[in-house]
Amino acid sequence: SYVLTQPPSVSVAPGQTARIACGGNNIGSKSVHWYQQKAGQAPVLAVFDDTRRHAGIPQRFSGSNSGNTATLTISRVEVGDEADYYCQVWDNISDECVFGGGTKLTVL
Amino acid sequence: QVTLRESGPALVKPTQTLTLTCSFSGFSLRTEDMCVTWVRQPPGRALEWLALISWDDDKYYKTSLRTRLTISKDTSKHQVVLTMANMDPADTATYYCARTQDGSESHYRDWGQGILVTVSS
Numbered sequence: 349s350y351v352l353t354q355p356p357s358v359s360v361a362p363g364q365t366a367r368i369a370c371g372g373n374n375i376g377s378k379s380v381h382w383y384q385q386k387a388g389q390a391p392v393l394a395v396f397d398d399t400r401r402h403a404g405i406p407q408r409f410s411g412s413n414s415g416n417t418a419t420l421t422i423s424r425v426e427v428g429d430e431a432d433y434y435c436q437v438w439d440n441i442s443d444e445c446v447f448g449g450g451t452k453l454t455v456l
Numbered sequence: 457q458v459t460l461r462e463s464g465p466a467l468v469k470p471t472q473t474l475t476l477t478c479s480f481s482g483f484s485l486r487t488e489d490m491c492v493t494w495v496r497q498p499p500g501r502a503l504e505w506l507a508l509i510s511w512d513d514d515k516y517y518k519t520s521l522r523t524r525l526t527i528s529k530d531t532s533k534h535q536v537v538l539t540m541a542n543m544d545p546a547d548t549a550t551y552y553c554a555r556t557q558d559g560s561e562s563h564y565r566d567w568g569q570g571i572l573v574t575v576s577s
Contacts, residue, residue, distance in 0.1 A: 349519060381563035383503075390552055390570050391495075391503065396563040434503050438561035443516055445493070445505035 350439035352448035359454040366422040370435030378437045380418040386431045458482035460568035478536040478553030492536040496549040
């Protein structure tokens with residue numbers, strides 16, 4: 349089955365740029381979606397279809413997808429961005445949804 | 457306004473069958489491309505997709521759990537039900553339902569708050 353690989357953690361200082369990678373075989377050919385999950389809360393859709401921001405998500409959040417890596421970029425990181433971030437795709441071969449292992453973003 | 461709410465037992469015993477209900481409002485599962493899915497999250501661990509049902513009653517399951525899962529819908533009651541057989545302590549998790557309005561392969565734009573299910577004797 350299709351596997352999505354994310355770094356377990358990313359740390360940045362406030363005001364800096366955070367980049368969270370999501371690796372998968374030829375992931376550039378798939379639509380990638382990103383979710384933000386703050387502690388004790390349900391996931392929230394952040395970016396979908398590689399680059400589109402969900403309603404209410406700040407413009408500081410952006411996505412890209414090419415080759416074997418999709419990336420969620422958070423510019424001018426704020427303390428309130430601290431959360432776990434998950435990438436997601438649909439695997440057309442097995443006909444099932446796949447989530448990455450999640451990345452914990454820490455704002456130093 | 458779209459809302460989803462999970463309900464079911466907080467505690468089940470090993471080998472029992474878990475039945476969870478997702479009650480929703482603000483949309484209809486009769487609408488083309490509308491789907492409801494179930495996702496779980498063991499404590500401190502990652503999200504894990506389980507199953508999805510579409511407006512036209514197509515059903516998709518996580519391959520490794522296919523033999524234990526059943527998803528169904530009651531359109532008139534605005535509910536989706538997930539059953540998981542032969543529960544094990546490793547199935548202890550928060551179970552979420554979510555919806556997509558863009559087809560089975562798309563993103564999940566609305567989520568319920570989740571329900572914690574503990575499997576223990």
